[in-house]
Amino acid sequence: MFANFTGTADYIASIELQEAVNVALALQRPLLVKGEPGTGKTLLAEAVAQALDRPLFTWHVKSTSRAQDGLYVYDAVQRLHDSRFEDRDVDDIRQYIRFGGLGQSFLSPDPSVVLIDEIDKADLEFPNDLLHELDRMSFTVLETGDRHEATHRPLVIITSNNEKELPDAFLRRCIFHFIAFPDEALMARIVKVHHPAVRETLVQEAIARFYWLRTLPELRKRPSTSELIDWIGALVKGGVDPDQLAERVPYLGTLIKKEQDLDTLARFEARRRR
Amino acid sequence: MSAPGAAEAGPAGETLFLDFFYLLRKVGLPVxxxxxxxFIEALDKGLVAADLYRFYALARxxxxxxxxxYDLFDQCFTHFFAGARPPRAFEKALDEWLSEPLPIPQLSEEELAALEQYGLDELREMFEERMREQDERHDGGNRWIGTGGTSPFGHSGQHPAGIRVGGSGGGRRAVQVAAKRRFRAYRTDIVLETRQLSVALRKLRRLGRDGRRTEVDIDHTIDATARNAGDIEVVMAPPRENRxxxxxxxxxxxxxxxxARLVSRLFSAAHQATHFREFHAFYFHNCVYDKVYRDALMLDGLSTLELMRWLQPETRLIVVGDAHMAPYELSATYGAIDYWQQNEVTGQAWLQRLGDHFRHRAWLNPIEKRWWMHPTITxxxxxxxxxxxxxxxxxxxxEHLTA
Structure with a gap:
């Protein structure tokens, strides 16, 4: 039967997410994960690798990334540099080929997980340039003519922050999951995983305050799960009394990262006191 | 339609599911x-046990x-597998689209003609007079300043030559762009074609190299190294940037x-993607006069003259508007549609000044070309x-802007 992902001790996955991972595994299709920042898109790949006991390769996409960079990069300058000295054989181009995250996962002798992080950061055409490699799971190094084919098709997990729309041809090939923002009950479980020793009342109060913050429509950037976890950590270290939370928000800087939002909040508080 | 169990994924089940596929397509999901x-392959691999929730997750x-x-899919799913009410996504979106304060009254030709009796100056006088008389909110009716009526003052009403006070415009008389047509444009342009439009916008760039030298210039490095008798000489170049x-x-x-929202979003996206050297967005209402505004509510103004001093002539000017207005808004002093914008120079003259200043300019008009016979559009x-x-x-x- 198929490998089955049900989350890990540190990573709580909803039924829908588990199912999406398992379908992607069974059908050997890439899994595209979207969701608000801080909902654990990137952590998913680590959790899946850990749960399935597979090596994880990562490729963090940047605005200047080209599709080929994930497979390999040919370091011409290093070779030119080495050509001045006799200590390395510059005729051997292979030593100047460096494999990227995707390339490494294809070459891996064991089944692996590969994370293509924030694919929407790159150029609009970027995902289309990857279609062939993702379909065939093979690539050719042009400089040497070597053809590399994956012995085990890796599980490809792709994350997107929705900065750009992805091309249809690409979407059609993917299994898709949108990580919804956790509700308060699930959030309590997530917090428990990260702060097992924290008092129940503090967690309750902090979560209540956190969701209240998220409902403020004026905020430019709403605080996310990871920020809540940091905040609770700060509250614990600072020995903050849960009852104070209804009155004020200590260590606000861990939750709110934009100056405008701090101003908005200060105005809001002032209005509330009046 | 009956609710088949998730486990019946045999041949009979697949035909039933095929209806589900066509239901999804019918409501407009791009499946x-x-x-x-x-999906069928996943079912064939026996991924689904007799658990409807997992079946749902797999299908989604x-x-x-x-x-x-997701929302529309959920509605379809509950409709198909649990016999819930069919989705009404189309009507719902239409409702949202038309969420105006009050519906626009449908006036007959005769009523419109009867209303077309006031001139601009006369209207202004009457408006000021009624502002003094009126002291409470008013919706509907034909005299007071409010919403949805046939008084020449207020908003969302229908009067052939009225003064609007805030709110959004309702009936358009010369160009009969039905609400339905605008809605269709919204569906195809915003929802379905945003990506295509962004791809088109990528051409809006003029690449040039200047700034900090942060990239290795391979060709010149090889050339310099060769000239240097093989001793390596790295040549750096600034990255290519949109100017x-x-x-x-x-x-x-x-x-x-x-x-306006669509275009503003598109250009912001294009700005993020291709990084214009500078990108500025301003708002106006119907026609540009002495001021343009940084916000759509038109509170934060900048003088149009200041704008032209500030931005050089090679800045690409793109105007988005229907160019459709009452002729006096373009050609009369004090003809602006907004009462508070008392323009001493005509809209036409302001547009001419902008045109004289910005060498590369284009006007994007959402009205179909065949309706462009209107005097102000011409x-x-x-x-x-x-x-x-x-x-x-x-x-x-x-193409015109980058030529």
């Missing part, structure tokens, strides 16, 4: 046959590729709002090369 086959993960569609400066002026405060078209706000029109406009 392709490839995705359908992926394979068939839906955008969280925007284009873009100024966007958008008509807001009426039927143009959705188009007049503006003489100063600004005009293009339809469609994929093709945008492409032509960009």
């Amino acid at each position: 392709s046959s490839r995705e359908w086959l992926t 993960a394979t068939l839906v590729k955008d969280e925007k569609h 284009l400066k873009v100024l966007l002026l958008m008509d807001v405060g009426g039927s143009m709002d959705p188009f 007049a503006i078209g003489e100063v600004f090369p005009m293009f339809e706000l469609t994929l093709e029109g945008l492409g032509e406009a960009i």
Whole structure:
């Protein structure tokens, strides 16, 4: 039967997410994960690798990334540099080929997980340039003519922050999951995983305050799960009394990262006191 | 329709599921046959036990590729497998689209003619008079300043030559653009074609190298190294950057709002993607006069003269508007549609000044080309090369701007 992902001790996955991972595994299709920042898109790949006991390769996409960079990069300058000295054989181009995250996962002798992080950061055409490699799971190094084919098709997990729309041809090939923002009950479980020793009342109060913050429509950037976890950590270290939370928000800087939002909040508080 | 159990994925089940596929397509979810086959493949591999929740998760993960569609998919799923009410997504979106304070009254030709009796100056006098008389909110009716009536004052009403006070415009008389048509444009342009439009916008760039030298220039490095008798000499070059400066002026405060939002979002996206050297967006209402505004509510103004001093002539000017207005808004002093904008110079003259200053300019018009016979559209078209706000029109406009 198929490998089955049900989350890990540190990573709580909803039924829908588990199912999406398992379908992607069974059908050997890439899994595209979207969701608000801080909902654990990137952590998913680590959790899946850990749960399935597979090596994880990562490729963090940047605005200047080209599709080929994930497979390999040919370091011409290093070779030119080495050509001045006799200590390395510059005729051997292979030593100047460096494999990227995707390339490494294809070459891996064991089944692996590969994370293509924030694919929407790159150029609009970027995902289309990857279609062939993702379909065939093979690539050719042009400089040497070597053809590399994956012995085990890796599980490809792709994350997107929705900065750009992805091309249809690409979407059609993917299994898709949108990580919804956790509700308060699930959030309590997530917090428990990260702060097992924290008092129940503090967690309750902090979560209540956190969701209240998220409902403020004026905020430019709403605080996310990871920020809540940091905040609770700060509250614990600072020995903050849960009852104070209804009155004020200590260590606000861990939750709110934009100056405008701090101003908005200060105005809001002032209005509330009046 | 009956609710089949998830485990019945045999041949009979697949035909039943096929109806589900066509239901999804019927309500407008972009499910392709490839995705359908992926779903069937997953069923064939026995991925689903007799658990409806997992079956639902499997179907959603394979068939839906955008969280925007989750809601509609859920409605279809509950309809098909649990006999719930069929989805009414189309009507719902239409409702949202038309969420105006009050519906526009349908007036007969005779009623419109009867209302077409006041001139501009007369209207202004009457308006000021009634402002003094009126002291409470008023919706409907035909005299007071309020919403949805046939008084010449207020908003969302229908009067052939009225003064609008805030709110959004309702009936358009010369160009009969039905609400339904605008809605269709919204569906195809914003929801379905945003990506295509962004691809078109990528052409809006003029690449050039200057700034910090941060990239290795391989060709010149090899050349310099060879000249240096093989001793390595690395030559750096600045990265290629977009040098284009873009100024966007958008008509807001009426039927143009959705188009302004669309275009503003598109250009912001393009700015993020291709990084214009400078990108500025301003708003106006119907016609540009002595001020343009940084916000759509038109509170934070900048003098148009200041704008032209500030931005150099090579800045690409893109205006988004229907160019459709009462002739006096363009040609009369004090003809602005907004009462508070008492313009001493005509709109026509302001547009001419903008046209004289910005060498590369284009006007994007969401009205179909065949309706462009209107006098103000023709007049503006003489100063600004005009293009339809469609994929093709945008492409032509960009070609014109980068030529």
